[in-house]
Amino acid sequence: MVRSQDNTIRKIRAAVVRKKDGPLKIETLNMEGPQDTEALIRTVASGVCHTDISMVHHWETSDGPLVLGHEGAGIVELVGKKVKAVRPGDHVVLSYQSCGTCRQCKSGRPTKCRRFYELNFGFHRLDGSNALEQSGVRGHFLGQSSFSSYMLATERNMVKVPKNLPLQILAPLGCGIQTGAGTVLNMLHVQRGESIAIFGTGAVGLAAVMAARIAGAYPIIGADINPSRLKLAQELGATHVINSRTADVASVVNKIKACGVDFVLEITGNTQMLQLALDVLKKRGTAAFFTGDGIPDNIPRGKKAVAVIEGDSVPQLFIPQLIKLYRQGKFPFDRLIKFYNFRNINRAMKDSLYGKTIKPVLCMDQKD
Ligand SMILES: [Zn+2]
């Protein structure tokens, strides 16, 4: 392991995964840094994303102790010599990490960064070092590890945000919300009057529903097994909803749009839904798949399938755009959020897993 340049050590409180399926335990750890290219950020809030939960359930002994969390928001406390984009006191939302020097990054496509996997899921910095090494714990998850009282981030994954909006609300913009909205607006470029079906109306799906309404799509069909989510989907812009547990999705979509829909977003990861996504798609339509397993085999001729990474979003461009839409009342993503005290992180994860809460946000200082 390479040592970080700055050996200043500070005590932080972080939720550590030390065993499969959890529970996460809040521990005091030693963190070094910031390096010249990093900012030290005091965490105010962090969203909980399904990727965090699945990391806990897929944890193996060989992974070692980890700090997860990748929808962090906070206040810059210190900046390294080379950091120009933010100053102490600035409010920031964190997103995924990218190298900034590969051909994809240079041409404005950081989700396709050559080092994307390593920088976001490798639990180390660009130079291979780990700020939590002294405690024997691995951090830097998606360039942040936000389930912690302090985070380190670089200019590549920090977005300065207005100070007059609560960071607790803005936190989930960095992953789930950006992914759902970005898929519709940046990746598929859905146009007015085009038809879209969204399978799975959790945080990502509902962000996609709101974005589809902004784009002027019609119809906007939401499918889910949870009736309360379907009700919310309707309130947020779905023109039709289908309970996929009780109804035959293909025949309902067929009634709404006889030759199929232009776009399908498959967010459930359910094997049956994967197939259905291709079935209800019209010729020359595009299906977007969100699960880690990627795109199914045997794509029918004339139909297109794409794998989604963060909705092709460039955080520094897209997050300010989403904040503007939120201020205009067109993108009320705060309706998906429920707040939890950081110490109740295990409950927040459980509530998300069982569909009780759409988007849990952990607040570092919330009294309850
Ligand atoms: Zn890159």
Ligand SMILES: [Zn+2]
């Ligand atoms: Zn995520």
